[in-house]
Amino acid sequence: EAGVAQSPRYKIIEKRQSVAFWCNPISGHATLYWYQQILGQGPKLLIQFQNNGVVDDSQLPKDRFSAERLKGVDSTLKIQPAKLEDSAVYLCASSLDMGGTDTQYFGPGTRLTVL
C-alpha cells in the first residue's frame, strides 16, 4: 500500500513570497490533515478535511494560509505571503475516517525555510 506522498520535500523562499505544498493521501482515506511542526515542537493541526469539506480550520492563519481539497483526494496548502515564522515542516496525514481509533498516517513532510 502506497503511503502519503508530499512534494516538494524542501523549499527555500524569501519572506513575502508565495509557496504551495501538495499532498496525495492514501487511497480511500476520507480524512486529510495538514500540520505545522516548528523545530523543537510537536505538530500543530492547521486544517482537517473530511472528503472535500473542511471540518476544523480554527488554527489556520487565514490571512495568509489557504488550503483546498477540491475533489476529495489530493490537497494543496498555500502560504501567501510567507513570513520568517512560517519556517517549519508541513506534515500531511490521512486516515480512513475521523474517529479516535482511525490511525493517522503521516507523509514525510515538506521542510520550508523562509529567509
Next chain:
Amino acid sequence: GEDVEQSLFLSVREGDSSVINCTYTDSSSTYLYWYKQEPGAGLQLLTYIFSNMDMKQDQRLTVLLNKKDKHLSLRIADTQTGDSAIYFCAVAGGSYIPTFGRGTSLIVHP
C-alpha cells in the same frame, strides 16, 4: 486548551529499558497516543490507549496510564539502536484531534 508536557531527552544503554514520561492537563482526554519520528520522516503511530485502560502491552512496548495524575508513560524493553528517534505523546478528546507534546529524543548508545 490541552497542554502536553514531556522531558526533552533520554539517554539509555543498548539492552536496557527506556521509560518516556508524559503529563497532560485535560482530564476529559479519551485517546492517548505514542508516535515515533525518525530523522527526515513523518510520524509513525506506535500504540494508543483508551482513557478507561490502565495498561497496554504490545511486544516490547508497554503503555501505562495513571488517569488520576494525568500521567502517561511508554516503556521500551530491550532498547536497540534502531529505537533512537523522537517520541511524541499526544492526547485527544471528543474531537479526535491530537494535541502533541514537544517530543522526547531517545538516544541509545552501545
